[in-house]
Amino acid sequence: xxxxxxxxxxxxxxxxxxxxxxxxxxxxxxxxxxxxxxxxxxxxxxxxxxxxxxxxxxxxxxxxxxxxxxxxxxxxxxxxxxxxxxxxxxxxxxxxxxxxxxxxxxxxxxxxxxxxxxxxxxxxxxxxxxxxxxxxxxxxxxxxxxxxxxxxxxxxxxxxxxxxxxxxxxxxxxxxxxxxxxxxxxxxxxxxxxxxxxxxxxxxxxxxxxxxxxxxxxxxxxxxxxxxxxxxxxxxxxxxxxxxxxxxxxxxxxxxxxxxxxxxxxxxxxxxxxxxxxxxxxxxxxxxxxxxxxxxxxxxxxxxxxxxxxxxxxxxxxxxxxxxxxxxxxxxxxxxxxxxxxxxxxxxxxxxxxxxxxxxxxxxxxxxxxxxxxxxxxxxxxxxxxxxxxxxxxxxxxxxxxxxxxxxxxxxxxxxxxxxxxxxxxxxxxxxxxxxxxxxxxxxxxxxxxxxxxxxxxxxxxxxxxxxxxxxxxxxxxxxxxxxxxxxx
Amino acid sequence: xxxxxxxxxxxxxxxxxxxxxxxxxxxxxxxxxxxxxxxxxxxxxxxxxxxxxxxxxxxxxxxxxxxxxxxxxxxxxxxxxxxxxxxxxxxxxxxxxxxxxxxxxxxxxxxxxxxxxxxxxxxxxxxxxxxxxxxxxxxxxxxxxxxxxxxxxxxxxxxxxxxxxxxxxxxxxxxxxxxxxxxxxxxxxxxxxxxxxxxxxxxxxxxxxxxxxxxxxxxxxxxxxxxxxxxxxxxxxxxxxxxxxxxxxxxxxxxxxxxxxxxxxxxxxxxxxxxxxxxxxxxxxxxxxxxxxxxxxxxxxxxxxxxxxxxxxxxxxxxxxxxxxxxxxxxxxxxxxxxxxxxxxxxxxxxxxxxxxxxxxxxxxxxxxxxxxxxxxxxxxxxxxxxxxxxxxxxxxxxxxxxxxxxxxxxxxxxxxxxxxxxxxxxxxxxxxxxxxxxxxxxxxxxxxxxxxxxxxxxxxxxxxxxxxxxxxxxxxxxxxxxxxxxxx
Numbered sequence: 001x002x003x004x005x006x007x008x009x010x011x012x013x014x015x016x017x018x019x020x021x022x023x024x025x026x027x028x029x030x031x032x033x034x035x036x037x038x039x040x041x042x043x044x045x046x047x048x049x050x051x052x053x054x055x056x057x058x059x060x061x062x063x064x065x066x067x068x069x070x071x072x073x074x075x076x077x078x079x080x081x082x083x084x085x086x087x088x089x090x091x092x093x094x095x096x097x098x099x100x101x102x103x104x105x106x107x108x109x110x111x112x113x114x115x116x117x118x119x120x121x122x123x124x125x126x127x128x129x130x131x132x133x134x135x136x137x138x139x140x141x142x143x144x145x146x147x148x149x150x151x152x153x154x155x156x157x158x159x160x161x162x163x164x165x166x167x168x169x170x171x172x173x174x175x176x177x178x179x180x181x182x183x184x185x186x187x188x189x190x191x192x193x194x195x196x197x198x199x200x201x202x203x204x205x206x207x208x209x210x211x212x213x214x215x216x217x218x219x220x221x222x223x224x225x226x227x228x229x230x231x232x233x234x235x236x237x238x239x240x241x242x243x244x245x246x247x248x249x250x251x252x253x254x255x256x257x258x259x260x261x262x263x264x265x266x267x268x269x270x271x272x273x274x275x276x277x278x279x280x281x282x283x284x285x286x287x288x289x290x291x292x293x294x295x296x297x298x299x300x301x302x303x304x305x306x307x308x309x310x311x312x313x314x315x316x317x318x319x320x321x322x323x324x325x326x327x328x329x330x331x332x333x334x335x336x337x338x339x340x341x342x343x344x345x346x347x348x349x350x351x352x353x354x355x356x357x358x359x360x361x362x363x364x365x366x367x368x369x370x371x372x373x374x375x376x377x378x379x380x381x382x383x384x385x386x387x388x389x390x391x392x393x394x395x396x397x398x399x400x401x402x403x404x405x406x407x408x409x410x411x412x413x414x415x416x417x418x419x420x421x422x423x424x425x426x427x428x429x430x431x432x433x434x435x436x437x438x439x440x441x442x443x444x445x446x447x448x449x450x451x452x453x454x455x456x457x458x459x460x461x462x463x464x465x466x467x468x469x470x471x472x473x474x475x476x477x478x479x480x481x482x483x484x485x486x487x488x489x
Numbered sequence: 490x491x492x493x494x495x496x497x498x499x500x501x502x503x504x505x506x507x508x509x510x511x512x513x514x515x516x517x518x519x520x521x522x523x524x525x526x527x528x529x530x531x532x533x534x535x536x537x538x539x540x541x542x543x544x545x546x547x548x549x550x551x552x553x554x555x556x557x558x559x560x561x562x563x564x565x566x567x568x569x570x571x572x573x574x575x576x577x578x579x580x581x582x583x584x585x586x587x588x589x590x591x592x593x594x595x596x597x598x599x600x601x602x603x604x605x606x607x608x609x610x611x612x613x614x615x616x617x618x619x620x621x622x623x624x625x626x627x628x629x630x631x632x633x634x635x636x637x638x639x640x641x642x643x644x645x646x647x648x649x650x651x652x653x654x655x656x657x658x659x660x661x662x663x664x665x666x667x668x669x670x671x672x673x674x675x676x677x678x679x680x681x682x683x684x685x686x687x688x689x690x691x692x693x694x695x696x697x698x699x700x701x702x703x704x705x706x707x708x709x710x711x712x713x714x715x716x717x718x719x720x721x722x723x724x725x726x727x728x729x730x731x732x733x734x735x736x737x738x739x740x741x742x743x744x745x746x747x748x749x750x751x752x753x754x755x756x757x758x759x760x761x762x763x764x765x766x767x768x769x770x771x772x773x774x775x776x777x778x779x780x781x782x783x784x785x786x787x788x789x790x791x792x793x794x795x796x797x798x799x800x801x802x803x804x805x806x807x808x809x810x811x812x813x814x815x816x817x818x819x820x821x822x823x824x825x826x827x828x829x830x831x832x833x834x835x836x837x838x839x840x841x842x843x844x845x846x847x848x849x850x851x852x853x854x855x856x857x858x859x860x861x862x863x864x865x866x867x868x869x870x871x872x873x874x875x876x877x878x879x880x881x882x883x884x885x886x887x888x889x890x891x892x893x894x895x896x897x898x899x900x901x902x903x904x905x906x907x908x909x910x911x912x913x914x915x916x917x918x919x920x921x922x923x924x925x926x927x928x929x930x931x932x933x934x935x936x937x938x939x940x941x942x943x944x945x946x947x948x949x950x951x952x953x954x955x956x957x958x959x960x961x962x963x964x965x966x967x968x969x970x971x972x973x974x975x976x977x978x
Contacts, residue, residue, distance in 0.1 A: 001736060004736050004737075004738075005736055006738040006739065008735065008739060009739070009741060009742075009942075137692050140692075141692070202691070202692060203626050203629075203630070203691060203692065203693055203730070203731065203733075204692055204693070204731065205731075206731055206733050206734065207734070208734045209734060209736075225734075228732055228870075229731060229732075231729075232729040232730065232731060232732070232867060233729075235729045235867070236728050236729050239725050239728065240720075240721040240722075240724045240725050241692070241721065242692065242693065242694075242695055242718060242721060243717055243718075243721065244692075244695050245695065245696070245697045245698060245714075246497065247490060247493050247494055247698075248493075249493075249495040250495065250497060250498070252498060253498075378721060378724070381717075453498075
């Protein structure tokens with residue numbers, strides 16, 4: 001793309017001043033419409049060193065009320081970020097509905113730099129391209145506007161700018177070793193940037209190359225594309241998008257109704273023995289995980305009163321409290337609801353070597369949100385693939401991902417509900433909502449069967465825990481976690 | 490994609506029968522909604538030889554009323570098609586609003602076969618990928634639903650099927666040399682197909698890989714995706730899509746107001762001499778074009794009464810009538826209006842070695858359609874890039890593309906209008922509409938300036954013909970045509 005590109009003709013300074021004034025006025029009140037239509041806007045600034053990204057960005061944001069935008073400079077990774085998946089630091093920064101987020105530098109910079117310096121190879125580069133395309137598609141499919149600018153200047157112009165910065169001792173610090181390396185290897189960089197732009201130039205999130213020889217002109221180009229892009233997105237509102245085919249290898253799944261719950265029990269004596277033995281084993285593995293920096297994600301879904309809480313208690317009973325976190329997942333908070341539904345889970349990912357346990361998960365999208373109509377049919381239909389992509393990002397990062405569905409039958413649920421009602425100490429655990437959900441057992445069962453079938457991937461498999469006997473389920477969970485961790489160690 | 494893919498689990502025969510029945514019922518009445526929403530649906534069947542594309546297609550269409558679909562088998566090119574641009578035979582077959590078109594084999598088959606047999610190289614393959622992505626994006630951007638299916642079977646299964654066909658003398662003819670070649674070179678083919686699927690897998694027109702081991706199951710997969718895709722498209726209606734940046738090298742353009750019309754004249758004597766000389770030259774070139782199979786496309790736009798007709802007359806005066814065609818372009822007919830706006834121009838492309846002259850053109854999109862509101866703002870804004878892509882396809886094919894804007898000033902137009910009014914023999918040439926357009930001179934001028942600036946590409950340049958003196962304009966046109974043809978010979 002960069003290679004095919006030629007700068008369009010620049011207007012005269014007077015024309016520029018006139019257009020700039022008009023464009024600024026247009027942008028100034030767009031935040032009202034963004035708010036009304038709940039449109040989140042992610043704007044990415046990329047380009048050559050010394051191309052003027054920073055100064056143009058500074059001028060653009062002057063036209064927006066500070067309550068409606070944030071700027072993130074994505075230069076060096078924090079230690080915390082180093083221990084998270086590649087996309088983590090970008091995903092957690094996505095804007096809320098009605099707001100702008102400007103990224104000064106992004107994953108393009110990260111990936112192309114790594115590739116140019118040999119830190120990742122062709123295959124690594126290719127994998128990143130897939131993740132990035134998925135990320136941007138997930139955003140636009142979920143109603144985000146994504147605008148991507150590449151600031152372009154020639155080799156000579158770049159050199160001239162560096163020399164000018166180096167001359168003055170007040171600006172010298174702005175030129176890094178890497179900047180000079182880029183200018184020396186301009187053509188090599190151009191090839192890699194060109195490949196990157198081509199690979200990530202998607203219709204719904206296209207690249208715009210900015211002629212950055214002149215700051216005012218760069219500003220005008222960006223304002224024009226922003227106003228245009230925002231108006232296009234505003235005029236569309238919520239869209240249905242094609243449901244992509246699953247391309248993830250799946251494991252065979254059986255329906256809940258085909259799973260026998262009878263006979264899946266364990267004696268108290270055996271339980272105590274096994275529990276103690278398995279917890280010791282898991283405890284050892286936890287140390288090993290920590291040393292080898294392997295992250296573990298354990299996801300729990302299941303019927304109300306199936307025994308998730310007690311099950312989780314037996315897992316964490318084996319763990320060093322400094323190395324794990326349990327995340328109970330309730331309805332999303334307003335700031336969570338205003339973003340992509342996976343955002344709050346990206347935010348809760350463990351560091352490498354740590355364990356995160358989710359008590360209810362991102363699968364809410366295809367269960368409660370589906371059934372209660374909290375999202376559109378297109379949203380939850382699309383979510384199976386989005387979730388498989390999310391989990392693939394996790395396992396590509398090196399994580400162990402284990403997913404449990406804690407299963408009981410309808411009679412056992414009723415018994416447990418009644419027991420909770422009749423036991424004052426447990427009455428807080430039962431709500432009106434639990435009774436209402438119980439009435440929807442059959443439609444939940446159908447949704448769960450579909451979920452298990454469509455997301456039972458080889459890399460992040462589902463396990464059904466038969467939990468009419470809670471103790472049986474606990475032992476089974478421990479065994480599976482141990483087995484899955486051992487596979488990766 | 491093919492390599493990552495694993496077949497999803499097949500339902501039992503009873504489950505299939507039940508789903509098939511439901512899906513068929515759903516599809517049966519979808520054409521009513523397609524008609525109401527004017528949705529055109531292009532469905533592409535690709536896949537391995539003997540994978541059962543034909544028989545499944547036969548079963549699918551049984552569920553649709555024959556008035557609402559067409560099937561085209563895209564196997565061998567006709568001689569006519571051999572002499573048209575690569576995409577021609579596909580573009581002319583796109584469905585009308587509210588209708589289905591099924592392509593049994595498509596450009597995928599064409600391109601991958603050419604590449605596998607060394608008829609095109611890596612660069613040729615890459616160029617085709619760009620054209621194909623543009624084509625599909627142009628369709629979906631203009632409101633088409635595009636569904637693409639790849640029928641997948643393994644090497645052994647394919648061999649088994651070929652052997653079975655060969656055993657029976659009634660079916661033997663169905664196995665071609667190329668089919669057997671494909672089976673022998675299955676892995677090589679797989680690599681190329683995989684690359685193709687990856688390169689053309691766009692969010693708005695994704696690939697669906699069909700597990701084709703079983704005909705009924707293949708049917709079910711396709712029906713499900715069709716119903717789903719149609720419902721998604723129906724729920725959206727007309728969308729605004731992002732305006733892509735121009736990536737075509739442009740020539741410098743001046744505004745109409747900066748073009749001097751004074752002094753651009755020629756004496757009658759000089760005119761006669763030049764005309765005769767240039768027409769002879771063009772006539773010779775026409776023969777050469779014919780022998781060298783170079784196609785020529787000459788596009789005329791201009792003000793009413795600017796003298797387009799007389800200008801064209803002087804061009805064709807030099808040409809062998811068997812080797813050219815003039816296409817006067819009026820408002821689109823209903824069957825043209827029901828399709829992509831470029832369709833009627835694709836349909837009128839010359840054969841190699843022939844000349845096509847367009848009296849008004851595809852630029853109507855960004856002039857009259859823009860100004861009269863016959864299309865949305867998003868439509869005409871997007872059209873500059875679509876038109877540049879269209880013309881690039883033409884010049885990549887080897888065509889000479891020359892575009893004229895025949896320019897006069899407002900006073901000269903008034904004189905000519907009055908002359909037409911006062912001359913009984915010419916009165917038919919002037920209509921109420923001409924007077925109405927004249928009132929919109931200024932907004933037309935603005936649209937024309939924008940058009941000239943945004944589509945004055947290096948490969949298909951614009952020339953303004955100063956036509957206050959019609960004779961001057963005729964001589965200039967002839968000279969330019971000759972110069973542009975000589976460049977390619």
